[in-house]
Amino acid sequence: MTEWNDPMSYGDQRSVNSEIFDYLGRKAFSIPVEYPIRINVKGSKLPEMEKDRIKSMVREHYTLDLWEQKINARKNWHIAIGLAVLGAVLLVIAFGMDRAVYGDVLSEMLMIVATFTFWEAADYFLLVRSEIQIQRLYAGQMATADIIFEEEKE
């Protein structure tokens, strides 16, 4: 028996059974993002209203995922820019202190911190960002998927 609804969800917060998302996730894993996805439900005799409700709940689930990835991408951008600016400021202070008489040790320390900050900024901008973009594309691929209910069985 196909359990479409999450047994614990209720009222306006009703959601689709997580096993269905697990299955879709497993299948979609091997489909590259270049291909748009169509979800074909065979043998369904659900009423039209119920079909529409399931379609909208599935889309809502993946749209929330896409939204989260979009927020993550924006957060990542802000962190990368913040770290780069902090690194630049620290470097300017370090160079400024280098000219002072007793600033050698502190200036060296600031330069090390600035280097580390730039390193982290590059890590966020290049590595973490690319990972988030991949997750965003996968979420978008599922959020834009078509869902079709076929009554005939094979």
Place this chain on the structure above:
Amino acid sequence: MFLRSKYKVPYRIAEYERHIPDHEEYIKREFRVDSEGYATIDMVDYDGME
């Protein structure tokens, strides 16, 4: 020598890799990619199959 032995793909695996079917072909066959480029994921509603 260390680098070669550690990172070179062993012959047996490299030979097997040559015979793996093309990924694109697999996707097109397995997910019935149509003329519009849509890949189809099939699901069964057991309630309707009874």
